[in-house]
Amino acid sequence: MKENSIEIETLKKVNCPLDVIAHVEAVTKLALDIGMTVKVVEVDMETLRLGAMYHDIGRSQTHGIAHGVEGVRIARGLGFDEKVLYIIERHIGSGLTMDEARALGLPPKDYLPETVEEKIVAYADNLVVGVKVVTFEEALGRFKRRLGSQNPAVFRFINLHEEIYSWMKL
Numbered sequence: 001m002k003e004n005s006i007e008i009e010t011l012k013k014v015n016c017p018l019d020v021i022a023h024v025e026a027v028t029k030l031a032l033d034i035g036m037t038v039k040v041v042e043v044d045m046e047t048l049r050l051g052a053m054y055h056d057i058g059r060s061q062t063h064g065i066a067h068g069v070e071g072v073r074i075a076r077g078l079g080f081d082e083k084v085l086y087i088i089e090r091h092i093g094s095g096l097t098m099d100e101a102r103a104l105g106l107p108p109k110d111y112l113p114e115t116v117e118e119k120i121v122a123y124a125d126n127l128v129v130g131v132k133v134v135t136f137e138e139a140l141g142r143f144k145r146r147l148g149s150q151n152p153a154v155f156r157f158i159n160l161h162e163e164i165y166s167w168m169k170l
């Protein structure tokens, strides 16, 4: 049986586009590579795998910023574990503050990744453009061009990078 085949079937059932499925497979591979490299903190590898595979399940409905919230709704309906729901909800960018969420028209609350698994998925997602893994510097450049170099989301991405790298050193 192909790796991640159950999750791929589920994504197909909810009409997730094939390019999105290819993307989440690439994100999952990178997230698991990061998870295996981390030494300082405990990583729940199965939650990490499921969260990475399902983080974009909401793209079956919308590619807009609401795909996180939409993804939670779909995933809850499928009976997914709460840990996976939070990974889906908090993967947009490097997370969103309540003010940012409100300004974007999302239900106002914090969408900042908190657990190790939430942080790794959000981070890995930023390093995978389509199915291609890019360097942190490339991903940071994309963030800056899109949002402006002084945007708080840029600093949040840098902090996320530094935090995850700090977990890899003993």
Ligand SMILES: [Fe+2]
Pocket: 055, 056, 067, 091, 092, 125
């Ligand atoms: Fe996404």
